Amino acid sequence: MKSFKRHSGFSLIEVLMAAAILAIGFMLILGTFPVAVGLSAKATQSTIASVAGNEAFAKIKLYDIDFSKFNHGTGWQNTTYHQRYDFHRYNSSNVLISSIDNKDLDKFNISYVDPLKNISSLEKFYPSDENINKNDIKYSWAAIGRLVDPNDYRVEVTVFVSHKIAQSTRYHEANSSDSTLVSGGMVLWPEPIKVKVEVAMFGGKRKDNILKFGHSSEVDLIVVGSTIVDDRTSRLYRVVDRFEDGGNWYIVLDRNWEYNWCDKDGNWEDSGGNPFTFDPEFVWVIPPGIGASKSPCVGVYQRIINLPQD
Numbered sequence: 001m002k003s004f005k006r007h008s009g010f011s012l013i014e015v016l017m018a019a020a021i022l023a024i025g026f027m028l029i030l031g032t033f034p035v036a037v038g039l040s041a042k043a044t045q046s047t048i049a050s051v052a053g054n055e056a057f058a059k060i061k062l063y064d065i066d067f068s069k070f071n072h073g074t075g076w077q078n079t080t081y082h083q084r085y086d087f088h089r090y091n092s093s094n095v096l097i098s099s100i101d102n103k104d105l106d107k108f109n110i111s112y113v114d115p116l117k118n119i120s121s122l123e124k125f126y127p128s129d130e131n132i133n134k135n136d137i138k139y140s141w142a143a144i145g146r147l148v149d150p151n152d153y154r155v156e157v158t159v160f161v162s163h164k165i166a167q168s169t170r171y172h173e174a175n176s177s178d179s180t181l182v183s184g185g186m187v188l189w190p191e192p193i194k195v196k197v198e199v200a201m202f203g204g205k206r207k208d209n210i211l212k213f214g215h216s217s218e219v220d221l222i223v224v225g226s227t228i229v230d231d232r233t234s235r236l237y238r239v240v241d242r243f244e245d246g247g248n249w250y251i252v253l254d255r256n257w258e259y260n261w262c263d264k265d266g267n268w269e270d271s272g273g274n275p276f277t278f279d280p281e282f283v284w285v286i287p288p289g290i291g292a293s294k295s296p297c298v299g300v301y302q303r304i305i306n307l308p309q310d
Contacts, residue, residue: 048139049161049299052126056141056159057303059123125189126161138164139298140189144179144229144284154306158229160286161299162190169289171296172221179284181218190296192284194231195221199257199279200250208256211280212248219249221287226295228253231282233261236300 126139145157172193173185179194196214200207213219222228226239228251241252259277260268269275286297 045163045298048126049163050301052139052141052161053159053299053301055126055128056124056143056161057157057301057305060143060157061305135167140164142191142286144192146234154304156234156302156304158234158284159301159303160190160192160297161301162286162296163298164189164296169292169296171289172287181215181221183217186290190286190289193221193287194282194284195228197251197280197283208259209253210250211253211257211283212250216249222251222283222285223288223293223295226285226287227297227300228283228285229300230280231284232278233258234302236302237283 124140124142125137126141127137139161141159141161143157143159145155170186170188171190173182173187174180174191174193175182179192181193181195195218197211198214200210200212202210213222222239222242224239224242228237228239229235230237235258237257238254239251240254243250243252257280259279261276261278267276286295288295
């Protein structure tokens with residue numbers, strides 16, 4: 001009688017287990033693609049923001065600044081100057097008689113109108129080539145700053161670079177006089193707005209890394225991920241969280257608020273040994289688009305630049 005050799009194969013259970021393992025592997029591999037795309041997009045934005053920021057500083061130097069906006073004039077040589085702070089002038093009785101606050105450089109002469117084309121230039125956009133279709137432009141910048149010393153023309157400039165995702169997006173408008181929020185106002189491109197804040201108090205104790213909104217109408221201007229700039233010192237803080245408590249809204253910073261500052265000679269204390277301190281009052285921020293929850297700001301850069309007096 002003739003015998004046949006039996007051939008063994010995979011069972012159905014083994015095939016199903018192998019397919020399940022392959023499916024899990026493919027899912028893990030596919031799951032890395034969105035992360036990789038997101039990281040690539042973020043890297044691209046950071047690179048473009050850095051280039052746009054450098055271009056912004058160059059254009060500020062190129063087009064100059066109207067120093068009358070800083071109220072710079074005669075009689076400021078005897079100013080009491082606090083580094084990275086406002087400039088104050090006192091009389092013989094040590095009474096404050098005048099001061100210089102920082103001004104929004106976005107309102108200064110750093111762009112022009114082309115007399116031949118009769119259109120506003122693209123100097124504050126990136127790329128700024130007039131031959132590029134305006135609908136293809138996605139990046140813009142805006143700047144704020146202050147005189148480093150009233151006796152010279154060095155200016156500390158903070159440049160915000162923003163990425164506009166959709167052409168239909170509208171942004172909150174800032175008053176031309178003090179850069180606070182215009183109620184119901186809208187503009188096509190992001191611009192810095194000055195927001196009133198104060199230190200948070202819980203249980204009678206200060207929370208140095210938490211700020212409370214000063215006005216309820218401004219709670220949507222600062223979101224998680226925003227970079228805020230202190231109006232008095234130009235120090236930068238990152239917003240890592242926000243929450244509501246008792247009808248008030250708060251933002252949580254990436255580090256404690258820095259209360260100290262020094263005078264022009266580097267002294268951190270007055271003649272009586274008391275440290276120079278201040279509480280937060282205003283911060284600058286690029287708010288999200290109206291109805292959006294993410295800040296369009298992709299880079300904040302600071303530099304002290306020398307500008308001509310004329």
